[in-house]
Amino acid sequence: MTDTIxxxxxxxxxxxxxxxxxxxxxxxxxxxxLERRLLELGFVEGAHVELLHEGLFGRDPIAIKxxxxxxxxxxxxxxxxxxxxxxx
Amino acid sequence: xxxxxxxxxxxxVGNPNSGKTALxxxxxxxxxxxxxxxxxxxERKEGLIRTASGRTMSVLxxxxxxxxxxxxxxxxxxxxxxxxxxxxxxxxxxxVCVADATxxxxxxxxxxxxxxxxxxxxxxLNMYDIAQRQGLxxxxxxxxxxxxxxxxxxVATRKRGIDDLIAAVETQVDVAAxxxxxxxxxxxxxxxxxxxxxxxxxxxxxxxPERPDTLTGRIDDVLLHPLGxxxxxxxxxxAMFQAVFSWAAPLMDGIEGIVGWLxxxxxxxxxxxxxxxxxxxxxxxxxxxxxxxxxxxxILFLFIIALEDFGYMARAAFLMDKIMxxxxxxxxxxxxxxxxxxxxxxxxxxxxVIDSKRDRLTTILVxxxxxxSARIPVYTLIIAAFIPNETVWGFVNLQGLVMFGLYAAGIxxxxxxxxxxxxxxxxxxxxxxxxxxxxxxxxxxxxxxxNLWIRAKIFINRAGRIILPLVIILWVLATFPYPPxxxxxxxxxxxxxxxxGRALEPIFAPIGFNWQMVVALIPGMAAREVAVAALGTTYxxxxxxxxxxxxxxxxxAQWSLATALSFLAWYIFAxxxxxxxxxxxxxxxxxxxTWIMIGYMFGLAYLASFVTYHVAVALGGG
Ligand SMILES: Nc1nc2c(ncn2[C@@H]2O[C@H](COP(=O)(O)OP(=O)(O)OP(=O)(O)O)[C@@H](O)[C@H]2O)c(=O)[nH]1
Ligand SMILES: [Mg+2]
Numbered sequence: 001m002t003d004t005i006x007x008x009x010x011x012x013x014x015x016x017x018x019x020x021x022x023x024x025x026x027x028x029x030x031x032x033x034l035e036r037r038l039l040e041l042g043f044v045e046g047a048h049v050e051l052l053h054e055g056l057f058g059r060d061p062i063a064i065k066x067x068x069x070x071x072x073x074x075x076x077x078x079x080x081x082x083x084x085x086x087x088x
Numbered sequence: 089x090x091x092x093x094x095x096x097x098x099x100x101v102g103n104p105n106s107g108k109t110a111l112x113x114x115x116x117x118x119x120x121x122x123x124x125x126x127x128x129x130x131e132r133k134e135g136l137i138r139t140a141s142g143r144t145m146s147v148l149x150x151x152x153x154x155x156x157x158x159x160x161x162x163x164x165x166x167x168x169x170x171x172x173x174x175x176x177x178x179x180x181x182x183x184v185c186v187a188d189a190t191x192x193x194x195x196x197x198x199x200x201x202x203x204x205x206x207x208x209x210x211x212x213l214n215m216y217d218i219a220q221r222q223g224l225x226x227x228x229x230x231x232x233x234x235x236x237x238x239x240x241x242x243v244a245t246r247k248r249g250i251d252d253l254i255a256a257v258e259t260q261v262d263v264a265a266x267x268x269x270x271x272x273x274x275x276x277x278x279x280x281x282x283x284x285x286x287x288x289x290x291x292x293x294x295x296x297p298e299r300p301d302t303l304t305g306r307i308d309d310v311l312l313h314p315l316g317x318x319x320x321x322x323x324x325x326x327a328m329f330q331a332v333f334s335w336a337a338p339l340m341d342g343i344e345g346i347v348g349w350l351x352x353x354x355x356x357x358x359x360x361x362x363x364x365x366x367x368x369x370x371x372x373x374x375x376x377x378x379x380x381x382x383x384x385x386x387i388l389f390l391f392i393i394a395l396e397d398f399g400y401m402a403r404a405a406f407l408m409d410k411i412m413x414x415x416x417x418x419x420x421x422x423x424x425x426x427x428x429x430x431x432x433x434x435x436x437x438x439x440x441v442i443d444s445k446r447d448r449l450t451t452i453l454v455x456x457x458x459x460x461s462a463r464i465p466v467y468t469l470i471i472a473a474f475i476p477n478e479t480v481w482g483f484v485n486l487q488g489l490v491m492f493g494l495y496a497a498g499i500x501x502x503x504x505x506x507x508x509x510x511x512x513x514x515x516x517x518x519x520x521x522x523x524x525x526x527x528x529x530x531x532x533x534x535x536x537x538x539n540l541w542i543r544a545k546i547f548i549n550r551a552g553r554i555i556l557p558l559v560i561i562l563w564v565l566a567t568f569p570y571p572p573x574x575x576x577x578x579x580x581x582x583x584x585x586x587x588x589g590r591a592l593e594p595i596f597a598p599i600g601f602n603w604q605m606v607v608a609l610i611p612g613m614a615a616r617e618v619a620v621a622a623l624g625t626t627y628x629x630x631x632x633x634x635x636x637x638x639x640x641x642x643x644x645a646q647w648s649l650a651t652a653l654s655f656l657a658w659y660i661f662a663x664x665x666x667x668x669x670x671x672x673x674x675x676x677x678x679x680x681x682t683w684i685m686i687g688y689m690f691g692l693a694y695l696a697s698f699v700t701y702h703v704a705v706a707l708g709g710g
Contacts, residue, residue: 022276032276034520039279040154041522042194046287052305056314057410061419063312063525069191070304072406072419073522 007049007064007081015050016083018043034080042066043081095144096261097178099169101202102186103195104152105399105526107214109133110244110535111186112149115254139254143261148180151440154194156201157273160443170205171271179269182260183209184253189219189226189241190301190527192294196286197279199235204271208264209237210256216241216249218529223298231293245532304399304527311403321407324400328391329429332384332461339383347376366563374559374621375552381617382547384461388430389543390536396423397531402523409521415503416510417454418447419521425451425502428458431547432668436675444519450506452675453685456668457502457661459495462616466659467494469620473640474652497660505688562611562622585610599658599697600651600705609664616664650704657700661693 004019021043022035043049043066052070053063061074100108116135133149150169151162158164165174172179183202187195199211211232213219219226232239238256242249274282311317351372358364395401401423409419417425420442428435435455442448459467475487562585571582589607596606604627612619620639627642643652663669663686673682704710 035276036157036274036279037159037520037522039276039283040157040194040197041524042283044280044283044287053308053312053406054314055406055410056318061406061409061521063308063406067193068300069193070308070525070527071522072402072409072525074409074413074520077520077522 003085004082005085006079007051007083008075008079010051010062010078010083010085011059012051012054014085015048016085018045018047018049018081019084020082021045022080031080034077038077038080041071042069043071049081049083094261095146096182096257097146097148097180098182098184098257099148099150099180100184100186101150101166101170101198102152103154103188103191103198104524106152106186106188106191106195107244108152108186109149110532111184111212111214111242111253112147113535113538114242114244114247114250115147137254139258140251141258143258145254145257154198155274156198156205156271160441161448162440163443170202170207171269179205179266180207181266182257182264183207184257185209185211185237186214187211188215189213190215190222190224190297192226193286193290196235196289197282199237200282200285201271201274203236204269206267206269206271208260208266210253210260211235211237211239212249212253213239213241214244217243217246218301219297222300225295227293231289234289234293245535301527307528308403308525311400312406317403317407321404324395328388331391332387336383336387340380343380343382344376347372347379351376362567365567366560370559370563371556374562374618375556379548381461381464382544384464385430385547386540386544388427388461390540392423392427392430393536393539394531397529397536399526399528402525405523406525412503413521416506416514417450417503418442418444418519420523421447421451424455425458428455428460431460431462432456432458432665433671434543436668436671439675446514447519449676449681450509450514452672453509453681453688454502454506456663456665456672456685456689457498457505459498459660460616460665462665463494463659465617465620467491467656469623469640469643470652470656473644474647474649494656494660501660501692505692558611558615559618559621562618565610566607566622598701599694600648600654600701601658601697602647602651604646605651605655609662612664613666615667616659619664648705649709650701653704653709654697654701657696658693661689661696663689663693 003016005016007018010016021038022031047067050065051062052065055061059075061072062078063070063072064078100112102108112133112135116137135147135149137145137147139145148169150166153163153166155163156167156170158167168174169177170180170183183205185195185199185202187199199209202209213226213228228239228241238260240249240253240256242253244250311320351368354372355364355368358367392401395404404426405419405422408422412419412421421439423441424435424438426435427438432455435458436452439448439451439455442451471487471490475490478486480486480489565585565588566583568583585607586603588610589603592606593601593603601609604623608619608622611622623643624639627639627646647655669682669686672685673679676682
């Protein structure tokens with residue numbers, strides 16, 4: 001099995017492809033809004049991501065390269081993104 | 089109707105940092121109304137241009153957005169302007185979608201969304217110079233055909249492609265008809281479909297750059313280094329405050345000199361009497377006492393604008409997010425709070441970029457606790473009068489240390505207050521933090537100067553419109569009624585100001601204030617710095633601004649140390665600025681929150697002064 005993890009569990013240097021944006025089931029309120037925001041910022045299924053930088057405290061927030069742009073977000077939000085790590 | 093004479097309304101829409109404001113400046117030059125604060129567009133900016141064919145075009149600069157589904161008040165402005173929902177405004181005739189040519193994916197999705205609005209559109213591929221430098225190949229013809237909109241390439245900072253853009257917009261005004269507005273908020277499925285479509289168009293029309301930008305990555309390795317990045321941020325902030333104090337000093341002396349010279353000149357020209365007193369003591373020294381801060385404010389803004397244009401501010405927000413988050417603030421609050429060191433008003437307005445309502449409100453409520461430049465003259469005066477200019481611990485200047493302590497007190501209390509707000513009002517809810525980290529760019533010298541000039545205009549305007557009337561009122565209160573013939577005390581003791589001060593004195597006696605200080609606090613409500621001029625007036629020293637030394641020695645003779653420290657403590661917290669309160673009301677659109685702010689700030693001010701005064705008295709400073 002290939003490595004499928006939440007983006008929030010990724011470490012600096014990890015790369016992969018987004019396989020799922022948003023949670024599976026409980027589609028209500030805030031989760032729906034977060035999913036839409038992530039989509040608008042370019043986090044879509046199939047996008048290539050790489051974790052570039054981590055913050056000083058608790059390795060949070062994180063800077064992600066999404067295709068060809070850079071986005072900062074907290075690990076809390078990154079937990080809504082599932083990625084399949086590239087084979088090293 | 090003669091079509092050629094009809095004014096065409098054009099709105100600039102696009103992702104953040106795509107160069108909308110730069111394009112707006114290139115289009116309209118100096119012919120623009122209102123301004124944007126703190127490097128991000130937060131005000132409605134409109135400008136007029138006259139095209140080669142004689143048509144007038146009104147151009148609207150809008151805040152950047154990724155979607156019409158607005159999340160922040162900033163983006164709501166964009167949505168409402170595009171949809172023509174703003175009160176008293178019609179929808180624009182043509183939308184100019186401004187794209188960063190090197191970062192097309194998200195804007196392509198936005199273009200697809202904007203097409204549903206049914207307005208004629210032109211796509212401006214801005215930053216084309218950078219795209220060419222990178223060897224990015226864009227098939228313009230195909231892209232135009234895929235999207236169904238005309239495409240113009242521009243370099244806003246070099247004013248390239250501007251005429252073509254205007255011509256394309258005119259063509260759209262003449263030939264393209266607006267169709268019905270089908271826009272509604274897209275759901276996740278529609279967003280996915282649009283993103284896939286954008287991706288397809290991107291693949292079909294854009295070849296990846298031959299020389300992709302690697303500089304941004306390399307700079308980030310340094311500036312976003314967990315430890316090193318933090319150190320660099322602190323060094324930048326330190327350098328910024330050093331500059332504000334040391335570079336500004338000669339300029340401020342110069343302005344003071346001019347104001348003094350002007351006052352003396354006018355005094356020599358006019359006969360002694362009421363008119364001379366009004367113009368020299370009231371207007372010239374009053375307005376002059378405020379204009380003196382222009383250099384400090386401009387230097388602070390110079391740093392903020394340059395760092396913003398360079399692309400550093402988003403990095404600062406990234407680095408500070410965890411620390412600010414611990415206090416219940418959003419990483420993005422860093423920029424508004426930093427601006428508040430110049431003045432809380434642009435800071436509060438810049439809070440519009442924060443997309444969550446609660447985080448924005450918290451930021452607004454604590455922004456006035458940051459030590460704005462209007463407090464500097466008050467601090468300087470009291471410190472000069474009461475704190476000995478000596479070195480402690482071998483290398484630290486005691487006066488400088490007290491100044492630093494006052495700044496630190498403001499910052500620490502802001503963090504504590506936001507923590508309390510989060511616990512009391514929001515019960516620990518956490519809002520998402522996500523923002524694009526733009527590619528680094530060398531700031532464009534001309535646009536930095538231009539934006540600085542706009543800031544200066546706003547400040548001078550404020551001095552004229554708010555402070556001028558207030559100094560006149562203060563002068564009237566301090567001058568009338570006249571003292572009796574056989575008066576033994578200074579004239580002000582018999583004036584309205586004196587009466588008001590005496591009436592309010594009992595309230596302030598427990599924190600060690602005398603009535604002269606109370607009198608100075610009243611005009612200080614208008615603008616904090618006016619308190620210095622007012623103290624001068626109440627202690628009957630003519631031209632207090634140019635004689636800070638004299639005023640300082642008078643104060644040190646008249647006040648106890650405890651009183652002076654209590655006055656400093658008061659100034660850290662008291663919401664002494666009507667203009668700020670007005671902006672808070674406008675930005676929160678709520679009297680409730682405005683009163684909460686006034687209440688907590690006065691409460692803290694009184695408490696802090698009370699404690700300071702009594703501790704100082706107990707320690708022998710009475
Ligand atoms: N090289 C180059 N730089 C540009 C061009 N247009 C804008 N810039 C720079 O890009 C940066 C951002 O430009 P702005 O005009 O502030 O962007 P904006 O779209 O108004 O940003 P927001 O109002 O925050 O959404 C500034 O540093 C500009 O000097 C261009 O055509 N070429
Ligand atoms: Mg702008």
